[in-house]
Amino acid sequence: MAKLLKFFLFVLLLGFLAYIFVYIGELDDKPEETEITDVDVVKAYGDSLAQIAVDDTVSKTRASELTSAFEDFTVTVDAGIIRLEKSHAVLIVKNVANFKASSVLATDLNGNEKPEFWVAGWQGKNYRIFAFEYESGNVRAIRFPSVMGRQRLGYAGADSLYLEKAAIVHSFGYENDPYADISSGIRACYYKYGADGSFVLSKTLDLEKDNE
Known part of the structure:
Protein backbone atom coordinates (compact mmCIF):
# COMPACT_ATOMS: atom_id res chain seq x y z
CA MET A 1 0.00 0.00 0.00
CA ALA A 2 2.85 2.36 0.88
CA LYS A 3 4.58 1.63 -2.44
CA LEU A 4 1.37 2.35 -4.36
CA LEU A 5 0.98 5.68 -2.56
CA LYS A 6 4.59 6.64 -3.34
CA PHE A 7 4.09 5.74 -7.01
CA PHE A 8 0.92 7.84 -7.16
CA LEU A 9 2.70 10.86 -5.62
CA PHE A 10 5.61 10.43 -8.05
CA VAL A 11 3.27 10.42 -11.07
CA LEU A 12 1.46 13.49 -9.69
CA LEU A 13 4.78 15.34 -9.29
CA LEU A 14 5.82 14.48 -12.86
CA GLY A 15 2.49 15.75 -14.15
CA PHE A 16 2.85 18.99 -12.23
CA LEU A 17 6.38 19.56 -13.58
CA ALA A 18 5.20 18.83 -17.13
CA TYR A 19 2.41 21.42 -16.75
CA ILE A 20 4.90 24.05 -15.58
CA PHE A 21 7.21 23.42 -18.58
CA VAL A 22 4.30 23.67 -21.03
CA TYR A 23 3.06 26.92 -19.42
CA ILE A 24 6.51 28.53 -19.58
CA GLY A 25 6.86 27.53 -23.25
CA GLU A 26 3.54 29.18 -24.10
CA LEU A 27 4.65 32.42 -22.41
CA ASP A 28 7.85 32.50 -24.48
CA ASP A 29 5.94 31.98 -27.74
CA LYS A 30 3.27 34.60 -26.97
CA PRO A 31 4.00 37.98 -28.71
CA GLU A 32 4.59 40.91 -26.37
CA GLU A 33 1.73 43.40 -26.35
CA THR A 34 2.66 47.08 -26.65
CA GLU A 35 0.99 49.28 -24.11
CA ILE A 36 -0.90 52.38 -25.23
CA THR A 37 1.63 54.62 -23.55
CA ASP A 38 4.43 53.07 -25.64
CA VAL A 39 2.45 53.67 -28.83
CA ASP A 40 1.91 57.30 -27.85
CA VAL A 41 5.62 57.80 -27.22
CA VAL A 42 6.59 56.30 -30.58
CA LYS A 43 3.92 58.34 -32.39
CA ALA A 44 5.01 61.57 -30.70
CA TYR A 45 8.64 60.89 -31.62
CA GLY A 46 7.67 60.21 -35.22
CA ASP A 47 5.60 63.39 -35.35
CA SER A 48 8.55 65.38 -34.01
CA LEU A 49 10.85 64.02 -36.71
CA ALA A 50 8.25 64.83 -39.36
CA GLN A 51 7.92 68.39 -38.03
CA ILE A 52 11.70 68.85 -38.11
CA ALA A 53 11.74 67.70 -41.75
CA VAL A 54 8.98 70.19 -42.63
CA ASP A 55 10.78 73.05 -40.87
CA ASP A 56 14.02 72.28 -42.72
CA THR A 57 12.19 72.31 -46.05
CA VAL A 58 10.56 75.66 -45.31
CA SER A 59 13.83 77.26 -44.19
CA LYS A 60 15.62 76.05 -47.33
CA THR A 61 12.94 77.32 -49.70
CA ARG A 62 12.93 80.77 -48.00
CA ALA A 63 16.70 81.09 -47.70
CA SER A 64 16.96 83.60 -50.58
CA GLU A 65 14.44 86.03 -49.05
Missing part, protein backbone atom coordinates in the same frame (compact mmCIF):
# COMPACT_ATOMS: atom_id res chain seq x y z
CA LEU A 66 15.61 89.09 -47.10
CA THR A 67 13.19 91.42 -45.33
CA SER A 68 13.16 94.44 -43.02
CA ALA A 69 10.34 96.32 -41.32
CA PHE A 70 9.81 99.84 -39.96
CA GLU A 71 6.52 100.79 -38.30
CA ASP A 72 3.85 99.42 -40.68
CA PHE A 73 6.22 99.26 -43.67
CA THR A 74 7.94 96.11 -44.93
CA VAL A 75 10.55 95.80 -47.65
CA THR A 76 11.31 92.34 -49.02
CA VAL A 77 13.75 91.09 -51.65
CA ASP A 78 13.48 87.62 -53.12
CA ALA A 79 15.02 86.36 -56.37
CA GLY A 80 15.80 89.90 -57.53
CA ILE A 81 12.29 91.25 -56.87
CA ILE A 82 12.14 94.26 -54.52
CA ARG A 83 8.72 94.59 -52.89
CA LEU A 84 7.65 97.47 -50.63
CA GLU A 85 4.41 97.26 -48.63
CA LYS A 86 2.53 99.47 -46.18
CA SER A 87 0.07 97.64 -43.94
CA HIS A 88 0.25 94.72 -46.43
CA ALA A 89 -0.75 97.01 -49.33
CA VAL A 90 1.81 96.91 -52.15
CA LEU A 91 3.48 100.26 -52.89
CA ILE A 92 6.12 99.23 -55.43
CA VAL A 93 7.49 96.09 -57.05
CA LYS A 94 10.85 96.38 -58.82
CA ASN A 95 12.40 93.47 -60.69
CA VAL A 96 16.19 93.63 -61.00
CA ALA A 97 17.63 90.96 -63.29
CA ASN A 98 20.44 88.76 -61.92
CA PHE A 99 20.36 90.62 -58.60
CA LYS A 100 21.29 88.93 -55.33
CA ALA A 101 20.56 91.08 -52.28
CA SER A 102 22.91 91.06 -49.29
CA SER A 103 21.43 93.91 -47.21
CA VAL A 104 17.82 95.06 -46.75
CA LEU A 105 17.20 97.97 -44.37
CA ALA A 106 14.19 100.04 -43.33
CA THR A 107 14.52 103.15 -41.16
CA ASP A 108 14.03 106.92 -40.82
CA LEU A 109 17.61 108.15 -40.56
CA ASN A 110 16.90 111.88 -40.56
CA GLY A 111 13.75 111.71 -38.42
CA ASN A 112 11.59 113.58 -40.93
CA GLU A 113 8.80 110.97 -40.74
CA LYS A 114 9.58 109.89 -44.30
CA PRO A 115 10.80 106.28 -43.99
CA GLU A 116 13.71 105.14 -46.15
CA PHE A 117 14.35 101.70 -47.54
CA TRP A 118 17.81 100.53 -48.56
CA VAL A 119 18.53 97.45 -50.65
CA ALA A 120 22.09 96.46 -51.56
CA GLY A 121 23.63 93.48 -53.28
CA TRP A 122 25.33 92.14 -56.36
CA GLN A 123 24.24 92.27 -59.96
CA GLY A 124 26.85 90.13 -61.60
CA LYS A 125 30.18 91.64 -60.53
CA ASN A 126 28.70 95.06 -59.78
CA TYR A 127 27.60 96.16 -56.30
CA ARG A 128 24.27 97.99 -56.53
CA ILE A 129 22.45 100.08 -53.93
CA PHE A 130 18.75 100.85 -54.39
CA ALA A 131 17.11 103.31 -52.01
CA PHE A 132 13.58 104.69 -51.69
CA GLU A 133 11.76 107.24 -49.55
CA TYR A 134 8.04 107.27 -48.74
CA GLU A 135 5.99 110.45 -48.34
CA SER A 136 2.21 110.92 -48.38
CA GLY A 137 1.44 107.84 -50.44
CA ASN A 138 4.30 108.36 -52.90
CA VAL A 139 7.61 106.52 -53.21
CA ARG A 140 10.62 108.25 -54.74
CA ALA A 141 14.02 106.82 -55.57
CA ILE A 142 17.08 108.01 -53.66
CA ARG A 143 20.43 108.25 -55.43
CA PHE A 144 23.06 106.81 -53.10
CA PRO A 145 26.53 108.40 -53.54
CA SER A 146 29.18 106.43 -55.40
CA VAL A 147 32.58 105.77 -53.87
CA MET A 148 34.91 108.33 -55.41
CA GLY A 149 38.24 110.10 -54.98
CA ARG A 150 40.38 109.33 -51.95
CA GLN A 151 37.95 106.71 -50.62
CA ARG A 152 38.15 104.63 -53.79
CA LEU A 153 41.93 104.14 -53.81
CA GLY A 154 42.71 100.42 -53.82
CA TYR A 155 39.04 99.41 -53.96
CA ALA A 156 38.82 95.58 -53.85
CA GLY A 157 35.11 94.74 -53.57
CA ALA A 158 33.54 92.73 -50.73
CA ASP A 159 31.01 95.54 -50.19
CA SER A 160 28.38 95.71 -47.47
CA LEU A 161 25.76 98.22 -46.34
CA TYR A 162 24.56 98.63 -42.77
CA LEU A 163 23.22 101.12 -40.24
CA GLU A 164 25.21 102.49 -37.32
CA LYS A 165 23.37 104.91 -35.05
CA ALA A 166 22.18 107.77 -37.30
CA ALA A 167 24.50 106.91 -40.20
CA ILE A 168 24.32 104.53 -43.10
CA VAL A 169 27.66 102.84 -43.72
CA HIS A 170 29.06 101.54 -47.00
CA SER A 171 32.09 99.35 -46.32
CA PHE A 172 34.37 97.51 -48.74
CA GLY A 173 37.79 95.96 -49.00
CA TYR A 174 40.81 97.87 -50.28
CA GLU A 175 44.40 96.92 -51.09
CA ASN A 176 47.76 98.67 -51.48
CA ASP A 177 46.62 102.19 -50.65
CA PRO A 178 49.87 104.18 -50.26
CA TYR A 179 48.13 107.00 -48.36
CA ALA A 180 46.41 104.84 -45.73
CA ASP A 181 47.86 104.01 -42.31
CA ILE A 182 46.70 100.45 -42.96
CA SER A 183 47.77 99.68 -46.54
CA SER A 184 45.17 96.92 -47.02
CA GLY A 185 41.99 96.33 -45.06
CA ILE A 186 38.33 97.32 -44.79
CA ARG A 187 37.22 100.90 -45.48
CA ALA A 188 33.97 102.12 -43.93
CA CYS A 189 32.35 105.29 -45.28
CA TYR A 190 29.79 106.87 -42.92
CA TYR A 191 27.06 108.94 -44.53
CA LYS A 192 24.49 111.25 -42.95
CA TYR A 193 21.21 111.51 -44.84
CA GLY A 194 19.75 115.00 -44.49
CA ALA A 195 16.09 116.00 -44.29
CA ASP A 196 16.53 117.72 -47.67
CA GLY A 197 17.55 114.43 -49.30
CA SER A 198 21.29 115.17 -49.44
CA PHE A 199 24.16 112.96 -48.30
CA VAL A 200 27.18 114.09 -46.30
CA LEU A 201 30.24 111.87 -45.88
CA SER A 202 30.79 112.37 -42.14
CA LYS A 203 33.84 110.12 -41.68
CA THR A 204 35.91 107.32 -43.17
CA LEU A 205 37.51 104.54 -41.13
CA ASP A 206 40.21 102.15 -42.34
CA LEU A 207 40.15 98.90 -40.40
CA GLU A 208 42.29 95.79 -40.39
CA LYS A 209 40.78 92.68 -41.95
CA ASP A 210 39.63 89.99 -39.57
CA ASN A 211 41.78 87.07 -40.71
CA GLU A 212 39.93 84.09 -39.22
